[in-house]
Amino acid sequence: MSTPSPSRAPRRDAAENRESLLAAARLVFNHDPSASLEAVAAQAGLSRRSVYGHFANREELLLEIVTTGARRVATALESVTHPDPLVRLALIASNLWREVESVRVMALVAVRGPLAAHTAATLGAIRANVRAAIAEGQADGSMRTDLAVGRLARLVEDTALVVLEDSTEHPLGAQEGDRLAMLMTLAVVGLGWREAGTFIDGRPELAWPAATEPDIESDRETETVPE
Incomplete structure (x- = not known):
């Protein structure tokens, strides 16, 4: 009786x-x-x-893309930390924006479409980090305390999605969106708009990198997509 041969790696072209x-x-x-x-x-x-x-249907292909994207975002944000809970929340908002701003439409599909529950499970650690930062901020008096941690965390998440959604309908550059994501997040947890702007400007860790790639809005002009 012959021994079954081990499964072969897929051909390189496949x-x-x-x-x-x-x-x-x-x-x-x-x-x-x-x-x-x-x-x-x-x-x-x-x-x-x-x-x-490679894929049985369109849904299977979409699941692959959403899963890969959500895991990439989760990996990129898992190391975000800072002793100041306000800075940590701003960093989460900033890093999240930078990870998804080049695929804004697909990001919204991932969190609001039929695969939303699947995406939410993959991003669970990020949500836990947001809740922890809010709990610390409420404890030290830097964030509003009139709302429960869970509700405030959901509002922070919804705010990030609103910024992302608005940017798909109205042009918003990468750096501008980064700052807006942080401003809106800080506003939700209790800072006034002037106070939020001063807070961001006074924290070097929240500054836009000096050397960046060309703005994504310009890059999109060179993309090729089906009519």
């Missing part, structure tokens, strides 16, 4: 095709969340049949 499809899907779905698999295949320079060789 693996490359899968990556091409995922990259194309991120671009296409961020342009139009309702785009078809044909549009994704065309963007990747592959046939529709090639898509089905």
